[in-house]
Amino acid sequence: MIELRNVSKTYPNGTKGLDQINLKIEPGEFVAIVGLSGAGKSTLLRSMNRLHDISEGDILIDGKSITQAAGKPLRLIRRNIGMIFQSFNLVKRSSVLRNVLAGRVGYHSTLRTLFGRFPEADVELAFQALERVNIVEKAYARADQLSGGQQQRVAIARVLAQEAKIILADEPVASLDPLTTKQVMDDLKRINVELGITTIVNLHFIDLARSYATRIIGLRAGQVVFDGPVSEATDERFAEIYGRAIDREELLASRLPGPQVLEAQA
Amino acid sequence: MTTNATTWRHKVQKPKKNRYRWLIYVLLLLLYIWAFAGIPFDGIKETAGQITKSILSGLFSPDWNYVYLPDGEDLLRGLLETLTISILGTFVSTLVCLPFAFWAAANRGKSRFVSGSGKMLLSFVRTFPEIVMALLFIKAVGPNAFAGVLALGLHSVGMLGKLFADEIENMDHGPTEALIAAGANRLQILWYAVLPQVLPGFLSYTLYRFEINLRSATILGVIGAGGIGTPLIFALSSRDWDRVGIILLGIIVMITLVDWISGYLRKKLV
Amino acid sequence: MNTNPRANTKTTNTDATNTDATNSKAHTGTNIYTRADASASTSANHNASINTNANTNARLSTNLSGQVGLNRSRPPAPGKLKHYLTAAIILLLLWGSAVDTDASLSKLIQGSPNMLDLLREMFPPKWSYFDNIVPAMLETIRMALIGTTFGAILAVPVALLCASNLSRSAWIYQPVRFLLNLVRTIPDLLLAAIFVAIFGLGPLPGMMALTVFSFGLIAKLTYEALETIDRGPLEAMTSVGATSVQRIAFGVVPQIQAHFISYVLYTFEINVRAAAVLGLVGAGGIGHYYEVTLGFLEYDKTCMIILFTLAVVLLIDYVSTKLREKML
Numbered sequence: 001m002i003e004l005r006n007v008s009k010t011y012p013n014g015t016k017g018l019d020q021i022n023l024k025i026e027p028g029e030f031v032a033i034v035g036l037s038g039a040g041k042s043t044l045l046r047s048m049n050r051l052h053d054i055s056e057g058d059i060l061i062d063g064k065s066i067t068q069a070a071g072k073p074l075r076l077i078r079r080n081i082g083m084i085f086q087s088f089n090l091v092k093r094s095s096v097l098r099n100v101l102a103g104r105v106g107y108h109s110t111l112r113t114l115f116g117r118f119p120e121a122d123v124e125l126a127f128q129a130l131e132r133v134n135i136v137e138k139a140y141a142r143a144d145q146l147s148g149g150q151q152q153r154v155a156i157a158r159v160l161a162q163e164a165k166i167i168l169a170d171e172p173v174a175s176l177d178p179l180t181t182k183q184v185m186d187d188l189k190r191i192n193v194e195l196g197i198t199t200i201v202n203l204h205f206i207d208l209a210r211s212y213a214t215r216i217i218g219l220r221a222g223q224v225v226f227d228g229p230v231s232e233a234t235d236e237r238f239a240e241i242y243g244r245a246i247d248r249e250e251l252l253a254s255r256l257p258g259p260q261v262l263e264a265q266a
Numbered sequence: 267m268t269t270n271a272t273t274w275r276h277k278v279q280k281p282k283k284n285r286y287r288w289l290i291y292v293l294l295l296l297l298y299i300w301a302f303a304g305i306p307f308d309g310i311k312e313t314a315g316q317i318t319k320s321i322l323s324g325l326f327s328p329d330w331n332y333v334y335l336p337d338g339e340d341l342l343r344g345l346l347e348t349l350t351i352s353i354l355g356t357f358v359s360t361l362v363c364l365p366f367a368f369w370a371a372a373n374r375g376k377s378r379f380v381s382g383s384g385k386m387l388l389s390f391v392r393t394f395p396e397i398v399m400a401l402l403f404i405k406a407v408g409p410n411a412f413a414g415v416l417a418l419g420l421h422s423v424g425m426l427g428k429l430f431a432d433e434i435e436n437m438d439h440g441p442t443e444a445l446i447a448a449g450a451n452r453l454q455i456l457w458y459a460v461l462p463q464v465l466p467g468f469l470s471y472t473l474y475r476f477e478i479n480l481r482s483a484t485i486l487g488v489i490g491a492g493g494i495g496t497p498l499i500f501a502l503s504s505r506d507w508d509r510v511g512i513i514l515l516g517i518i519v520m521i522t523l524v525d526w527i528s529g530y531l532r533k534k535l536v
Numbered sequence: 537m538n539t540n541p542r543a544n545t546k547t548t549n550t551d552a553t554n555t556d557a558t559n560s561k562a563h564t565g566t567n568i569y570t571r572a573d574a575s576a577s578t579s580a581n582h583n584a585s586i587n588t589n590a591n592t593n594a595r596l597s598t599n600l601s602g603q604v605g606l607n608r609s610r611p612p613a614p615g616k617l618k619h620y621l622t623a624a625i626i627l628l629l630l631w632g633s634a635v636d637t638d639a640s641l642s643k644l645i646q647g648s649p650n651m652l653d654l655l656r657e658m659f660p661p662k663w664s665y666f667d668n669i670v671p672a673m674l675e676t677i678r679m680a681l682i683g684t685t686f687g688a689i690l691a692v693p694v695a696l697l698c699a700s701n702l703s704r705s706a707w708i709y710q711p712v713r714f715l716l717n718l719v720r721t722i723p724d725l726l727l728a729a730i731f732v733a734i735f736g737l738g739p740l741p742g743m744m745a746l747t748v749f750s751f752g753l754i755a756k757l758t759y760e761a762l763e764t765i766d767r768g769p770l771e772a773m774t775s776v777g778a779t780s781v782q783r784i785a786f787g788v789v790p791q792i793q794a795h796f797i798s799y800v801l802y803t804f805e806i807n808v809r810a811a812a813v814l815g816l817v818g819a820g821g822i823g824h825y826y827e828v829t830l831g832f833l834e835y836d837k838t839c840m841i842i843l844f845t846l847a848v849v850l851l852i853d854y855v856s857t858k859l860r861e862k863m864l
Contacts, residue, residue, distance in 0.1 A: 049447050051443060051446065051447060072451075075449040075450070075451060076449065077449075078446070078447060078448065078449035079448065079449030080449075081447065082447070082448070083443075083444065083447035083448075085440060085443070085444060087440050088440070089438075089440030089441050089443055089444040090440075090441065090444075091441045091458070091459060091462045091463060092438075092463075093462050093463060093465075093466065094458075094462045098458075098462075102444075102445060102448065102450075102458040102459070103448050105445070105448065105449075105450045105454040105458060106448055106449030106450060110451060110453045110454060113454050113457065113458070114453065114454075114457050127610055136610055136611070137609075137610075137611055138611075139610065139611050140611055140613060140614050155444075158444070158448070162448050162449075168447075297681065298681070298685070300678075301677075301678040301681045301682050302682065304674065304675060304678045305678060305679075305682065305739055305740065305743065306738065306739070306740075314734050314735050314736075317733060317734045318734055321730065321733075321734070346636060347636060347637065349633075350632065350633035350636040350637050351633075351637055353629055353630065353633040354630065354633040354634060354637055354639055357630055357633075389850075389853075390846075393809065393845075393846050393849045393850060393853075394842075394846070395809060395810075395812060395813045397725070397813045397816060398813065398826065398842060401826065401830060402651065402654060403651075405650055405651065405654045406644075406647035406648060406650045406651035406654070407643050407644060407646075407647040407650075408647070410637075410638060411636070411637035411638060411639075412637055412638055412639045412640075412643060412644075414637070415637050415639050416644070481721070481723040482723065484723055484726060485723050485725040485726050485729075488725060488729065488816060488817055489816060492637065495726075498726070498729070499729060499817075502729055502730070502732075502733045503733075505733075510730075510733075514722070514730075517721065517722065517726070518718060518721045518722065521721035522717065522718070522721055525717070525721075
């Protein structure tokens with residue numbers, strides 16, 4: 001369970017990134033965080049595993065404060081929180097398998113990981129993670145030989161191998177085309193349903209948020225302005241979040257070719 | 267037509283040239299006058315043409331016997347020593363420069379003072395000519411190839427450290443972030459996110475520096491720090507032009523070959 | 537602020553997950569696999585065919601099968617022989633080099649007291665020696681300046697001949713390049729030693745050595761820069777009927793001149809450093825005084841020379857770098 005208590009973040013230049021945020025996210029939820037760019041989506045997500053520090057308040061992961069933790073305890077908390085990035089953040093020159101195994105380093109002693117001697121079970125786990133995202137045949141390819149969508153699936157496999165209980169995905173599909181977007185979101189959803197991993201996703205496209213999430217959180221200027229199930233997230237409520245009517249730009253559908261084109265391709 | 271010309275002249279003004287431009291030209295001119303006035307052009311030795319001819323003919327009719335002598339001190343052994351001095355010197359400098367490179371790299375979350383001081387130190391080392399370093403090391407370990415190794419090893423740290431630091435600075439920080447998020451500690455981040463990214467660049471720069479070091483190693487013998495330079499300077503002072511020819515030929519062939527191999531490897535690394 | 541009204545809907549599901557996840561250390565490998573298998577039986581449809589239906593949730597069940605299980609063969613691990621071989625070759629080279637150069641740490645450690653003695657004798661430097669070496673230092677700078685200038689002038693036509701986009705045919709630029717590379721193999725100090733043998737002691741052979749060296753370096757840098765210039769202006773000049781000299785004057789020179797000046801300054805920096813040691817082989821400049829002072833074991837004077845050279849080199853580097861930054 002993730003609990004945010006009165007979380008605020010003020011940047012050195014005085015702007016408020018997050019403003020008095022209180023949230024409780026239960027295990028197994030699929031939460032989409034929506035809002036305009038600059039609303040604080042990324043800051044919120046990154047403060048949950050403390051890639052960003054907050055200025056006030058507290059964040060509890062399964063009852064333990066991540067804002068107070070440091071050193072090994074902090075690393076142990078982070079080990080349970082997987083993160084997926086907009087730019088994939090793979091080591092491009094390393095093999096896919098090595099990138100996935102990098103998710104396991106938190107489980108082993110430094111010395112063992114430096115020699116690259118992962119136990120058989122870890123390698124097996126990495127392969128299963130790759131199978132789950134349907135990319136196992138690329139295991140020994142270099143990461144930079146893969147397409148964007150494939151790279152993001154490797155990043156998901158890394159999180160799976162990490163055996164995280166929570167997945168934070170920061171705009172995971174923002175640099176992908178509409179079709180690979182769907183594959184990646186399907187993967188995330190499947191993992192959420194099958195493994196019960198709590199998933200929190202920052203999304204720009206509100207139709208994606210509606211079709212995948214169970215709960216939507218709307219941010220505006222660092223404040224939570226909407227928090228509820230998908231059924232309550234009507235167009236009118238979105239208009240409130242965005243402070244204006246929904247733009248076509250905010251719909252993934254606007255980027256997809258029409259249905260007849262796809263039928264022709266199939 | 268003339269009226270046309272005058273009308274546009276009112277609209278567009280010719281931009282004014284930098285008014286100090288002429289000053290720069292005058293300064294340059296004075297600089298050159300000073301430079302040329304100071305060099306004594308008091309005639310060239312009459313023997314110059316003859317010696318040039320001898321060296322050239324030495325190049326084309328080299329002393330092939332010198333290539334291999336059974337009792338040592340021959341061309342092949344001299345070239346081999348030159349090669350080994352530069353291999354080992356490059357290796358030493360790569361090892362030594364690694365910590366300095368990480369010190370000098372201006373990464374996020376590091377004060378400018380720290381990286382600035384590291385860069386200062388590296389450029390200080392760089393200005394020390396290797397031949398002067400060799401003179402100092404000869405005092406320590408005697409006039410032999412090892413002094414050459416140490417001199418090259420230390421001098422190269424300046425340039426390699428700077429290049430390595432640049433490589434670290436230009437690295438993609440995404441993987442580092444991903445490793446932090448996965449709960450890795452500092453060493454694991456270094457091993458899994460930093461090194462895989464910078465290693466090809468490091469290797470390529472090391473090979474590049476090796477090419478430079480090989481050239482430097484050919485002259486270390488001039489002051490007695492091993493390699494092919496010693497027999498060359500002896501041959502020059504004893505006016506044994508055929509031997510000078512074969513040594514020069516040997517140096518040119520060796521450096522060209524090594525450049526080819528190193529260039530091929532560097533292309534493969536990228 | 538507000539807790540989610542639907543928060544508890546999934547608790548039964550997730551409790552099981554949590555216990556599983558905490559146990560994961562015990563049976564790391566099987567965790568994902570076993571649970572995946574339970575749900576893998578739903579469908580045999582592997583291909584995530586593109587669904588035209590906008591409603592993704594509806595399609596989720598077909599995707600759930602997720603190609604999990606061992607129905608897809610894993611690729612074989614690539615051989616590691618190449619890596620082992622490379623490592624072996626490198627180790628062999630290093631070991632051989634250490635044997636050949638008779639290098640050992642113990643020698644270094646044994647010798648380090650000598651080094652320390654030497655350093656101790658070097659300090660404090662003999663400041664009064666400064667007056668003796670100023671003329672030699674000026675001569676060093678003169679040599680570097682003249683050598684760089686002549687080298688740069690000679691480099692221009694050769695660089696134009698070497699550039700594959702300006703030269704007429706490979707029959708011209710390939711041989712010229714080959715000769716240029718040959719010239720570049722000989723280090724400056726070696727050139728100086730040869731020129732001293734030819735022309736006798738003094739700054740003249742040093743200048744000539746620096747000229748040849750600068751020529752090689754500037755010609756190489758320039759022709760590489762020439763090959764990256766924009767072809768557009770060249771074509772424009774051809775289309776207005778320019779001669780080849782006009783083409784170069786209007787299409788090439790404006791594109792390359794800033795680079796060229798920057799390379800010349802860079803070469804000048806290198807030449808000042810090189811000129812400072814050319815005296816070791818009798819080619820003029822301050823390097824001569826290294827031999828003199830070291831020969832008489834006057835290390836405090838040597839130290840003064842080193843410091844003076846460092847100061848001058850750093851100053852020239854600084855000025856030249858600033859100028860180059862302005863240029864580009």
